[in-house]
Amino acid sequence: MQPLANVTPLKPPPRAGAIEVRNVGQVFRTRSQDVVALEDVSLDIKPGRFVVLVGPSGCGKSTLLMMMAGLRAQTSGTITINGAPIPQPDPDRVGVVFQEPSLFPWLTAEDNVEFPLALRGVAKAERRAKAQDALKLVGLEGFGKRHPHELSGGMKQRVSIARGLVQDPPVLLMDEPFAALDEQTRMTMGDELLRIWAATGKTVVFVTHSLTEAVYLADEVIVMSPRPGRIVDHLQVSLPRPRTYEMLSGDAFGALRDRIWRHIRKSA
Amino acid sequence: MQATLTIKLARVAIVIAIFALWELLSRTGIVNPRLLPSASDTLATLDDLLQRASVRNDLMVTATEVLAAFALAVPFGALIGFLIAENRYFADVAKPLLFFAFSIPKSIFLPMFILVFGVGFAQKVGFGFFSTIFIVIMSTTTAVESVKVEHLTVARSYGATRAQTAFRVYLPSMLPVLLEALRISMIFNLTGVILAEMYASRDGIGHQIATWGENFQMKQLLAGVVMVAAIAMTFNELIRWVETRCSHWRT
Numbered sequence: 001m002q003p004l005a006n007v008t009p010l011k012p013p014p015r016a017g018a019i020e021v022r023n024v025g026q027v028f029r030t031r032s033q034d035v036v037a038l039e040d041v042s043l044d045i046k047p048g049r050f051v052v053l054v055g056p057s058g059c060g061k062s063t064l065l066m067m068m069a070g071l072r073a074q075t076s077g078t079i080t081i082n083g084a085p086i087p088q089p090d091p092d093r094v095g096v097v098f099q100e101p102s103l104f105p106w107l108t109a110e111d112n113v114e115f116p117l118a119l120r121g122v123a124k125a126e127r128r129a130k131a132q133d134a135l136k137l138v139g140l141e142g143f144g145k146r147h148p149h150e151l152s153g154g155m156k157q158r159v160s161i162a163r164g165l166v167q168d169p170p171v172l173l174m175d176e177p178f179a180a181l182d183e184q185t186r187m188t189m190g191d192e193l194l195r196i197w198a199a200t201g202k203t204v205v206f207v208t209h210s211l212t213e214a215v216y217l218a219d220e221v222i223v224m225s226p227r228p229g230r231i232v233d234h235l236q237v238s239l240p241r242p243r244t245y246e247m248l249s250g251d252a253f254g255a256l257r258d259r260i261w262r263h264i265r266k267s268a
Numbered sequence: 269m270q271a272t273l274t275i276k277l278a279r280v281a282i283v284i285a286i287f288a289l290w291e292l293l294s295r296t297g298i299v300n301p302r303l304l305p306s307a308s309d310t311l312a313t314l315d316d317l318l319q320r321a322s323v324r325n326d327l328m329v330t331a332t333e334v335l336a337a338f339a340l341a342v343p344f345g346a347l348i349g350f351l352i353a354e355n356r357y358f359a360d361v362a363k364p365l366l367f368f369a370f371s372i373p374k375s376i377f378l379p380m381f382i383l384v385f386g387v388g389f390a391q392k393v394g395f396g397f398f399s400t401i402f403i404v405i406m407s408t409t410t411a412v413e414s415v416k417v418e419h420l421t422v423a424r425s426y427g428a429t430r431a432q433t434a435f436r437v438y439l440p441s442m443l444p445v446l447l448e449a450l451r452i453s454m455i456f457n458l459t460g461v462i463l464a465e466m467y468a469s470r471d472g473i474g475h476q477i478a479t480w481g482e483n484f485q486m487k488q489l490l491a492g493v494v495m496v497a498a499i500a501m502t503f504n505e506l507i508r509w510v511e512t513r514c515s516h517w518r519t
Contacts, residue, residue, distance in 0.1 A: 069425055089425045096425040102418045105517040106440045115436075116426040147517050 017047035017170035024077035036228035060229025095164030110144035337396025349408025399460025407449030444515035
């Protein structure tokens, strides 16, 4: 091959929202022993995909998510988002949605959504406008002045999602966001999330315990096993979109769910 | 806690009933009026006392001592409480010791304060400080513990600086508990200062009340009691009002 002067090898710049996990490991040191929480996890997530992490408790799926958020450091390996490592939280690249009690109860819904912008000193008028847009996107127009205790569980999680989206990051990480909701609300919120995802084109990484939820939402399901946490399967869900409630009882859906269940039963 | 009109009326009725009973017992002679002057006489005496320069001066002395002790004990205690709560090891070591110290009646130390500070301003402030600081420390540790880890993680995930985390997460989380602590601290503080005044002093309202008692001036004594009670309740209600305004979200 001829080396070309003045020409750097052309590597296409990663599109916004690409996540690369390379040989990531995590070891917790306790007084008596070292616990391997994650072992040699590698994963490529393409921009705009909806990826769900499932696995039994202790498989390290939440830990992996927190690493992608820059909230926790891995012991070994690298994680890049948009081609750059994420040693600390970067709200320009990543928005995070946590479990239910994460809204600030002393702030109104719109003040909660504005919180990330307020931290960066964005002017009040601009903040308000962006928060209104985000609340509208999650279907909570007109609820901005309410406090969290005046909202239902589902509405609170919509506010959390709006807060995660308000800075328009290419990646949205969600850590069991619907785990505390009842079954019906959970289904509705799943549909809502898919609508928001389709409207915004974000890369979504979603952690859940629920196999049904995993298959219903995902383009790809990553199945993890515990002690040490590693990836045991990577499924492509080719069910058409939009997903419907009827698909839940279909054969294709059942086959995918069974395949995940077999992995989990083996490791539990 | 929203009180309905009937509940409020019932409360007012009880207060009126107590004063009426007091008046009745004294006027009819069921209780010797020399031991228990009537409510109306007491209130008239109170009005008279408040006109006197010496009583006003005593009130000012006590107020200054109370505020000085409070202004020292609250920030100092809050700082210690915060440091204890933020450090796991320190908290494990110090907490039971604080509970031990808190359980001791502070009044038994009063003679020592007189020996160290003499009789005067420093003795009152010192004892007020000592009576207050333990409750401030313990309340502050509770306040810090009321900050939720989830909220801190959210702040971190959106890139909050230390100062932003302090003002936007710690402070609002702690505020309701801190205000409650402030209110309860003032009760301890007032008790400490007035006790110190009654025990050994040349001025202050506590000293006056003790003197009236020794001289069997029952009208003045009761008027003094009503006066101090009214001041204490007013302060208490004031903070409670701020408390409810700041913690509406806690329900």
